[in-house]
Amino acid sequence: MAETARHHEPRYGIRPTMKDVAARAGVGLKTVSRVVNGEAGVTPDTERRVTEAIDALGFRRNDSARVLRKGRTASIGLVLEDLADPFYGPLSRAIEEVARAHGALLINGSSAEDADREQELVLAFCARRVDGLIVIPAGGDHRYLEPEIKAGVATVFVDRPAGRIDADAVLSDSFGGAREGVAHLVAHGHRRIGFIGDQPRIHTATERLRGYRAAMEEAGLEVADAWVALGSTEPERVRAAAEAMLSGPEPVTAIFAGNNRVTVTAVRVLAGREHPVALVGFDDIELADLLGITVISQDSATLGRTAAERLFRRLDGVDEAPARVVLPTTLIARGSGEIPPPPGA
Amino acid sequence: MAETARHHEPRYGIRPTMKDVAARAGVGLKTVSRVVNGEAGVTPDTERRVTEAIDALGFRRNDSARVLRKGRTASIGLVLEDLADPFYGPLSRAIEEVARAHGALLINGSSAEDADREQELVLAFCARRVDGLIVIPAGGDHRYLEPEIKAGVATVFVDRPAGRIDADAVLSDSFGGAREGVAHLVAHGHRRIGFIGDQPRIHTATERLRGYRAAMEEAGLEVADAWVALGSTEPERVRAAAEAMLSGPEPVTAIFAGNNRVTVTAVRVLAGREHPVALVGFDDIELADLLGITVISQDSATLGRTAAERLFRRLDGVDEAPARVVLPTTLIARGSGEIPPPPGA
DNA sequence: CATTCACCTGACAACGTTGTCCAGGGCCTA
DNA sequence: TAGGCCCTGGACAACGTTGTCAGGTGAATG
Numbered sequence: 044m045a046e047t048a049r050h051h052e053p054r055y056g057i058r059p060t061m062k063d064v065a066a067r068a069g070v071g072l073k074t075v076s077r078v079v080n081g082e083a084g085v086t087p088d089t090e091r092r093v094t095e096a097i098d099a100l101g102f103r104r105n106d107s108a109r110v111l112r113k114g115r116t117a118s119i120g121l122v123l124e125d126l127a128d129p130f131y132g133p134l135s136r137a138i139e140e141v142a143r144a145h146g147a148l149l150i151n152g153s154s155a156e157d158a159d160r161e162q163e164l165v166l167a168f169c170a171r172r173v174d175g176l177i178v179i180p181a182g183g184d185h186r187y188l189e190p191e192i193k194a195g196v197a198t199v200f201v202d203r204p205a206g207r208i209d210a211d212a213v214l215s216d217s218f219g220g221a222r223e224g225v226a227h228l229v230a231h232g233h234r235r236i237g238f239i240g241d242q243p244r245i246h247t248a249t250e251r252l253r254g255y256r257a258a259m260e261e262a263g264l265e266v267a268d269a270w271v272a273l274g275s276t277e278p279e280r281v282r283a284a285a286e287a288m289l290s291g292p293e294p295v296t297a298i299f300a301g302n303n304r305v306t307v308t309a310v311r312v313l314a315g316r317e318h319p320v321a322l323v324g325f326d327d328i329e330l331a332d333l334l335g336i337t338v339i340s341q342d343s344a345t346l347g348r349t350a351a352e353r354l355f356r357r358l359d360g361v362d363e364a365p366a367r368v369v370l371p372t373t374l375i376a377r378g379s380g381e382i383p384p385p386p387g388a
Numbered sequence: 389m390a391e392t393a394r395h396h397e398p399r400y401g402i403r404p405t406m407k408d409v410a411a412r413a414g415v416g417l418k419t420v421s422r423v424v425n426g427e428a429g430v431t432p433d434t435e436r437r438v439t440e441a442i443d444a445l446g447f448r449r450n451d452s453a454r455v456l457r458k459g460r461t462a463s464i465g466l467v468l469e470d471l472a473d474p475f476y477g478p479l480s481r482a483i484e485e486v487a488r489a490h491g492a493l494l495i496n497g498s499s500a501e502d503a504d505r506e507q508e509l510v511l512a513f514c515a516r517r518v519d520g521l522i523v524i525p526a527g528g529d530h531r532y533l534e535p536e537i538k539a540g541v542a543t544v545f546v547d548r549p550a551g552r553i554d555a556d557a558v559l560s561d562s563f564g565g566a567r568e569g570v571a572h573l574v575a576h577g578h579r580r581i582g583f584i585g586d587q588p589r590i591h592t593a594t595e596r597l598r599g600y601r602a603a604m605e606e607a608g609l610e611v612a613d614a615w616v617a618l619g620s621t622e623p624e625r626v627r628a629a630a631e632a633m634l635s636g637p638e639p640v641t642a643i644f645a646g647n648n649r650v651t652v653t654a655v656r657v658l659a660g661r662e663h664p665v666a667l668v669g670f671d672d673i674e675l676a677d678l679l680g681i682t683v684i685s686q687d688s689a690t691l692g693r694t695a696a697e698r699l700f701r702r703l704d705g706v707d708e709a710p711a712r713v714v715l716p717t718t719l720i721a722r723g724s725g726e727i728p729p730p731p732g733a
Numbered sequence: 734c735a736t737t738c739a740c741c742t743g744a745c746a747a748c749g750t751t752g753t754c755c756a757g758g759g760c761c762t763a
Numbered sequence: 764t765a766g767g768c769c770c771t772g773g774a775c776a777a778c779g780t781t782g783t784c785a786g787g788t789g790a791a792t793g
Contacts, residue, residue, distance in 0.1 A: 058539050060779055071743035076781060084741060101535035106515040107461065108779035110452045111748050118495075118516075127481040127689070129474050129674070136472040139498055148512060150463075150495045153484055167493060170451040171463075190446035194403050307674060314678055329474070329652060330675050333659055344472070405749055416773035421751060429771060453749035456778050737792075746783085753776085761768085 059100040068096035079104055110172065119175040119354065120168030121151040122161055130303055130326055130343050131179075134201070137347035138177060145355050147174065156245075158182025169196055175354045177201055177347075183244060185210070197357040201350045203246040204367065211357075213350040213368045215341040217247045217325070220372030221254025222261075224323040224339045225299050227374060229262045233297040233321060237270040237288040239281055239309065240301030248273055251301050251325055267293050273301075281308040289320065297321035303328050310334060325372075332377055340373045404445040413441035424449055455517070464520040464699065465513030466496040467506055475648055475671055476524075479546070479692035483522060486696035490703075492519065501590075503527025514541055520699045522546055522692075528589060530555070542702040546695040548591040549712065556702075558695040558713045560686040562592045562670070565717030566599025567606075569668040569684045570644050572719060574607045578642040578666060582615040582633040584626055584654065585646030593618055596646050596670055612638050618646075626653040634665065642666035648673050655679060670717075677722055685718045 061075040068075065070089060077085050078093040085093075096102075110116045119142055123131045139149045150168060154161035161181040165188065168176060175197035178185075183206035192198050192210070200212040228236050238255045241248035252273065259266050269291045272284035285308070288295045297320060298313070300306040306324030313320045324331075327340040349368060406420045413420065415434060422430050423438040430438075441447075455461045464487055468476045484494045495513060499506035506526040510533065513521060520542035523530075528551040537543050537555070545557040573581050583600045586593035597618065604611050614636045617629035630653070633640045642665060643658070645651040651669030658665045669676075672685040694713060 062779080065743095072779095073743055073745095073781080074741090077742090080781085086741070089741085101539070103511070103515055103536075105456075105517060105779055107452060107455045107517050108748090109781075111450075111456050111750090111778090112780045112782085114748080116452065125481060126471070126484065127478040129477065132474065132477040133472040136470060136498055139471065139496075143497075148495055148497065148516070150493055151484075152488075152493065153481055166448070170448055171493070172450060172452050191448075194446070310675065310678060328675070329673065330655065330679065333655060333679060334675065407749080410773095417749095418751080418774080419772055422772090425751085431771065434771080450749055453778090454751075456748090456780085457750045457752085459778080735793090737790105739788105739790085741788080742786085744783105744785090746781100748780085748782105750778085751776100752778105753774105755772105755774085757770105757772090759768100759770085761766105763764100763766085 058105070059102045060105070061102070063100055064093065064096045064102050067100060068092045114172075115174055116172050117146055118148045118150055118171070118173050119177065119351075120165070120171075120173040121149055121177045122154055122164045122168070123151065123179040124156050124181060125153050126151065127153075128304070129329070134343040134347035137344040138351040141348055141351035141355065145358075147355075154179075154181040156181045158184075162187055165191075175199070175358055177350050177354060178205075179203060180205060182206065197354050199350045199354045199357075201346055209365050211350075211353055211365045211367075213346055213353065213370065215247075215346060216369050216372050217250035218254040218257070220325060220339040220341065220374075221251035221299065221301075222258040223254075223372070223374050224325065224337070225255050225258035226262070227337060227376065228297045228299065228321055228323055229258065229264070231297075231321065234264060235267075235270065235293055235295045235297070236264075237285070237295035237298045238272070238301065239284050239288075239298060239305050240273045241276055241305070243273045248301055255299055267291075269293070270295055276302065276304040276308075278308045278311075281305050282312050285309055285312045289316070295320070297323070300324035302326050306331075306336065306338070310336060327375065331375075335377050337374070337376050340375050341370070342373075346370060403450070404447045405450070406447070408445055409438065409441045409447050412445060413437045459517075460519055461517050462491055463493045463495055463516070463518050464522065464696075465510070465516075465518040466494055466522045467499055467509045467513070468496065468524040469501050469526060470498050471496065472498075473649070474674070475688050479688040482689040482692035483696040486693055486700065490700050492700075499524075499526040501526045503529075507532055511536075519703055520544070522695050522699060523550075524548060525550060527551065542699050544695045544699045544702075546691055554710050556695075556698055556710045556712075558691055558698065558715065560592075560691060561714050561717050562595035563599040563602070565670060565684040565686065565719075566596035566644065566646075567603040568599075568717070568719050569670065569682070570600050570603035571607070572682060572721065573642045573644065573666055573668055574603065574609070576642075576666065579609055580612075580615065580638055580640045580642075581609075582630070582640035582643045583617070583646065584629050584633075584643060584650050585618045586621055586650070588618045593646055600644055612636075614638070615640055621647065621649040621653075623653045623656075626650050627657050630654055630657045634661070640665070642668070645669035647671050651676075651681065651683070655681060672720065676720075680722050682719070682721050685720050686715070691715060 061072055065072045065075045070093060075093055078090050121135060121138055135151060142149045152164040158181050169191045177199050179202045180200055185205045185208045189208060198210055200210055204212040225236060238252060240252055243249055270288050274280055298309055300309045303326035306328055309322055313322055323337045325339045327338045331338055406417055410417045410420045420438055423435050466483055480496060487494050497509035503526050514536045522544050524547045525545055530550045530553045534553060543555055545555055549557040570581060583597060585597055588594055615633050619625055643654055645654045648671035651673055654667055658667055668682045670684045672683045676683055
């Protein structure tokens with residue numbers, strides 16, 4: 044924030060305060076407060092005078108001061124990975140709706156999958172004294188949150204569990220979903236199936252890999268090292284990983300994509316292939332139906348809503364042990380599973 | 389917000405204040421403030437004592453109090469239509485990045501295209517004394533914002549201009565983009581082209597329709613009434629509109645879709661057709677390349693960034709007349725323009 | 734007519750922080 | 764050694780609101 048050197052800032056537009064309203068209406072400060080808050084015990088006549096003064100001056104209550112006095116901010120903080128990711132938009136929106144129903148506002152921040160930035164955001168929110176926090180963790184150690192939670196900041200983790208502390212978490216069934224998706228490929232006759240997932244430090248990535256391995260094992264299939272690739276979801280890396288497992292000595296005939304970003308790039312890679320390769324992806328993506336992509340769908344809005352409801356239950360005083368809620372995923376089978384070449388190509 | 393009846397709240401976890409830190413460190417209140425804010429004029433030894441006390445107590449500065457004292461909140465409010473829409477995610481994210489660079493946090497709210505809700509959100513943000521506002525307007529009358537702007541709340545409108553007040557606006561070239569898109573269809577030999585857009589009270593919708601009409605006129609083509617449909621972007625309505633213009637006495641051979649939601653539904657409708665129908669859509673959508681959909685792309689991130697930069701320039705004291713910035717759109721031609729049938733169908 | 738009571742109203746303190754201003758101590762210089 | 768200056772530290776008020784409490788008025792009751 045640019046720091047101006049001036050000390051007495053010229054106060055751009057001075058805002059009227061309750062004091063100003065009181066003076067103009069010829070009443071006491073507290074009476075204005077009562078009118079503004081709709082408290083009982085004000086004569087209609089007095090109320091009218093105050094209301095007129097408010098309108099005349101364009102007064103609007105300063106919630107900063109109110110917050111300071113009352114201790115509650117009626118706001119919650121949401122830290123997620125990247126608001127631009129289509130998975131997080133609906134999640135954020137769902138949380139906002141629940142917050143709105145509880146009269147709270149939502150502050151959100153993107154961690155960009157960086158643990159330091161996550162912590163920075165979380166602590167900034169705490170400094171603002173948000174009533175509660177919903178966190179999609181980037182880091183693996185949340186002990187830094189312990190004093191805040193002890194101080195009364197309700198906290199719920201979403202999509203991935205907290206690290207090193209005991210806290211509420213609302214998750215999707217990554218293991219089960221991946222297992223089901225891979226089993227689907229097996230059922231369609233595939234024997235050599237590749238797995239491309241996110242970075243191994245991310246809980247969902249390893250869980251989905253676990254699901255993949257479980258499904259393969261259950262089918263009595265060996266997994267070659269070359270078939271598994273965990274790492275960044277940058278398009279170049281995904282492309283390289285996919286091409287590697289498609290061209291090795293034991294080329295895969297199907298790929299399981301660990302999340303929506305991987306799926307998108309994988310679709311592009313596979314669309315250019317001569318021999319069709321099947322694809323199943325974790326997370327539904329727009330227009331996947333038209334491309335015939337089978338997916339393991341997790342409803343990010345439900346994830347968000349569930350977490351937010353849990354948060355507000357805590358804020359309403361419900362005091363139970365932290366729990367882990369796991370929401371089921373849905374396999375949506377579409378088309379043959381092979382990606383057609385792009386039209387006009 | 390659930391109101392607890394208790395008056396003296398038991399103060400869940402009592403948070404230590406600077407006073408507590410001062411007492412523990414055996415220094416004055418202001419000295420703690422100095423250390424916390426990294427101000428000069430504190431002996432290393434004193435600073436160490438204070439820092440130790442801070443760590444021991446788990447103190448974190450209460451920014452609510454700070455805000456009250458300083459007058460600036462280092463936060464900005466963003467009101468958009470729906471965070472779950474893939475167009476707004478990147479826009480919000482871009483604004484967040486700019487805000488972050490300026491040390492500010494972002495509060496956002498979705499108006500759900502409802503003018504009352506927009507106003508409610510905006511005024512709630514003002515009550516929190518956000519330093520600035522970025523608004524994607526739902527309503528058509530923003531005179532209610534005048535006192536706030538006069539009181540110093542910097543305001544920038546995005547995607548659509550403000551109604552009835554003079555304020556900064558950052559827009560995409562809806563007219564030019566639509567004209568170019570329709571001209572593209574004309575160039576490919578289409579003569580009967582339909583237009584499906586959003587509700588007529590939305591500025592971008594009417595601008596795009598204007599662009600469509602301009603392109604048709606420039607090509608010397610008449611526009612039949614049945615070829616134009618403005619209204620809600622609900623899938624059912626778009627589907628009905630598309631089917632109507634495809635089956636009338638003068639069926640269209642191409643459709644221009646007014647925004648991303650229309651495009652998505654239109655793609656689905658057209659994918660099921662026997663005779664291929666061309667489609668050009670406003671807004672790029674994920675995987676449009678694989679489906680060969682030509683689009684008029686507007687970069688929502690740039691839109692957001694431009695607006696945020698303008699906002700912070702104002703907050704830094706730059707005082708110029710409100711202006712309207714129009715960003716160009718890009719036509720991305722893909723494939724033949726015809727939608728292929730879904731695979732496996 | 735005195736007393737009680739309900740109801741309205743306002744003075745005051747407090748929330749936790751920061752800006753202002755002054756006091757005291759150490760050090761340098763004349 | 765005295766004077767002055769700089770540097771550090773702290774007392775105090777103020778930001779705008781709300782909770783507490785007491786005063787004051789008028790009506791109802793004995």
